[in-house]
Amino acid sequence: MKKRKLNPVFLSRTAVCLLLLCFIVSGCGIGSGKTTKLRDLDFTVVSEELLPAELTQLIEERKEEAFQITYSDEDYLYLCVGYGRQETGGYSIAVDELYLSDDAIHINTSLLGPGPEEQKGNSPSYPYIVVKLEYMDKTVEFK
Secondary structure, three states, X not given: XXXXXXXXXXXXXXXXXXXXXXHHHHOOOOOOOOOOEEEEOOOEEOOHHXXXXXXXXXXXXXXXXXXXXEEEOOOEEEEEEEEOOEOOOOOEEEEEEEEEEOOEEEEEEEEEOOOXXXXXXXXXXXXXXXXXXXXXOOEEEEO
């Protein structure tokens, strides 16, 4: 009985195909972009008069345009989201999500327009929200 030698090119192509097939079948999730939520974070919405002076100044400098700011002191992390100049008043902002993942803090907010019963006024407004949470040394991702 004669022994057959396998062609090395055939072997390498087969190995690559098997490897690709394993990735496809296993659903390896490369580049899926999904984050795993570890837990929701407790927070407090901070009124303008209770903000640190330095943070108030940063907000004032940026309020004309939409902005996202993180600010921290030794105890707290402040997450600020502003929606820029609006032609009228009566806007509010909702915190839709604020949670911790493996590698970041995630915050998602929404600008809510004035309701029909609210007096809108004729002067522009600069809606923003500042949430305060326990200090964590994590990247913040605004959505």
